[in-house]
Amino acid sequence: MSSRRSEDQLDTYLLRMLCLLVTERSVSRTALKLNQSQPAVSLALKRLRQILGDPLLVREKSGMVPTERALTLLSHAKGALAEIDRMTFSPESFDPQTSRYEFRIGAPDYLAPIFMAGVVERIRKEAPQVRLSLQSLGPSFDFERSLAEGDLDVVIGNWPEPPHRMHLSMLLEDEVVCLVAASHPLARKGLSAEDYQRAAHIVPMPYSISQRGVVDTMLATHRINRDERVVVQSFTTAPYLLLNSDLVFTTTRHFARFYADLLPLAILPSPIPFPDMRFYLLWHERNHLTPAHRWIRRLLSECGRQIKAG
Numbered sequence: 001m002s003s004r005r006s007e008d009q010l011d012t013y014l015l016r017m018l019c020l021l022v023t024e025r026s027v028s029r030t031a032l033k034l035n036q037s038q039p040a041v042s043l044a045l046k047r048l049r050q051i052l053g054d055p056l057l058v059r060e061k062s063g064m065v066p067t068e069r070a071l072t073l074l075s076h077a078k079g080a081l082a083e084i085d086r087m088t089f090s091p092e093s094f095d096p097q098t099s100r101y102e103f104r105i106g107a108p109d110y111l112a113p114i115f116m117a118g119v120v121e122r123i124r125k126e127a128p129q130v131r132l133s134l135q136s137l138g139p140s141f142d143f144e145r146s147l148a149e150g151d152l153d154v155v156i157g158n159w160p161e162p163p164h165r166m167h168l169s170m171l172l173e174d175e176v177v178c179l180v181a182a183s184h185p186l187a188r189k190g191l192s193a194e195d196y197q198r199a200a201h202i203v204p205m206p207y208s209i210s211q212r213g214v215v216d217t218m219l220a221t222h223r224i225n226r227d228e229r230v231v232v233q234s235f236t237t238a239p240y241l242l243l244n245s246d247l248v249f250t251t252t253r254h255f256a257r258f259y260a261d262l263l264p265l266a267i268l269p270s271p272i273p274f275p276d277m278r279f280y281l282l283w284h285e286r287n288h289l290t291p292a293h294r295w296i297r298r299l300l301s302e303c304g305r306q307i308k309a310g
Contacts (some may be wrong), residue, residue, distance in 0.1 A: 006204045010051060013086055015077045017044045021057060022074045023065045074150060082150040082286055090226050094291040096127035101292050105300075106135040106143050106155040110204075111279070114254040115156075115172075118303045124297070138233075147284040153293055154300065158214060162280050167288055169281045169297070171304040174252035176215065176274035177267050179259065183241045187266035191248075193224075196271050197246040200229035202238045215250050218274050239263055244281035252277050254307060279304070 020030045021041070031041040049056055056070040066074075094101070103123075107116060116134065125128055135152060137143060144163055146152040162168050178196070180187055186195060203226075206213055219226065230247060232238050238249045239259035256267045281300055287293040 012081065014044060014048055014051070015081055017041070018048055018056070018070075018077050019074060019081070021045060021048075022070050025057065025064045025066060027064075078150045085290070085292075092294065096130065096295060098129060099127060099292065100129045101127075102130070102131040102133060103150045103154075103292075103296050104133045104135065106137055106141075106146065106152045106157075108157065108235060109136045110251070110255050111156060112236065113258045114252075115279075115303065115307060118306065119300060121176075122299055122303060123221050143282075148286075149280065150284075150286065153283065154297060155284065156279060156300070158277045158279045160168055163282065166282045166284055169301065171274040171279040171281050171301065172252050172307050173278050174307075175276055176250060176270050177253045177256050178270050179239065179242060179249045179251055179256045180247070180266050180268060181245055182264040182266045183244065184248075184266065186244075186245060186248070186268065191268045191271050193271040196248070197224060197226060199227065200246060201226050202230045202232060202241055202247050202249045203228045203240065205231060205233050214277050215274060218272065222272070224272065239265060250274075 017030070017034075019125065020033060021044075023026070024030045024033065026042050027038055027045065030039045034041070045056065052069070052073065054067055054069045054073075056073075057064045057066055059065075084235075105116075112134075118172060120132065123132060135141070135146075137155070137157065143152065143155045143157070147155060156171060178191055186199070189195075191199075206216070231240060232241070235255075237249075238251070240263070241247065242249055242264060242265060250270065253267070254263075259265055260267050283293065283297065283298060
């Protein structure tokens with residue numbers, strides 16, 4: 001086994017292949033993601049098995065599953081690739097106009113129309129060869145682990161208490177308002193605290209498993225109960241469910257304004273004194289000094305300031 005390892009060394013191609021195979025648990029899905037043929041991926045898996053002395057993936061009733069050693073190697077492979085990325089992207093080598101770097105950003109889906117659209121526009125103009133991978137946050141998604149393991153470069157969120165184990169920068173603040181159908185009686189009458197508590201509400205699923213959102217935290221603090229009649233997984237579904245209904249949706253002003261310009265909806269001041277919603281950039285120490293990541297964080301911050309100015 002030792003002579004085999006000396007003859008057939010791991011390279012970045014095989015390391016990336018290892019990460020994808022263990023994550024996807026499928027040769028066909030890995031081939032699809034890499035835009036390669038299945039025989040090529042199967043050959044790479046065979047080489048990895050020979051070099052590492054482990055089957056890595058074994059077949060069970062539910063499909064292919066990684067071995068214990070494969071799961072252990074996954075974190076090492078990700079760490080090695082991150083170090084290689086640091087070496088490759090030095091201050092002299094990162095040029096937005098020519099770079100083909102892939103940035104991986106985690107963010108709630110409701111930021112897509114009001115923030116991420118502007119980010120994509122800037123990137124297309126300033127870094128036309130760069131790729132952008134957006135990961136929607138959800139209650140089962142461990143974004144801190146994804147940052148630590150290098151699966152994500154930066155995460156955007158509005159935690160009442162942002163995680164302290166990462167680097168942090170405030171991105172923007174937004175007022176909390178209520179959104180209703182334009183035909184809703186409250187659109188003409190206005191919304192009191194009593195109306196708010198009596199109303200039927202659309203509420204989003206939380207995207208953090210560790211803490212409540214800003215709205216839920218404030219309601220719990222003031223012991224205010226609301227009738228959560230409709231729960232949606234995607235924030236962007238809510239405005240369409242308001243149409244021709246008596247439902248109320250508590251959201252941010254920029255989000256509400258975007259959809260009120262598209263649909264027959266009305267924006268009402270919130271009768272509950274919610275604090276402004278603060279959105280933060282979060283990133284890991286491993287990417288703190290990397291020029292490519294400093295560039296994307298600067299661009300994100302500039303886009304946040306543009307929204308503030310607007």
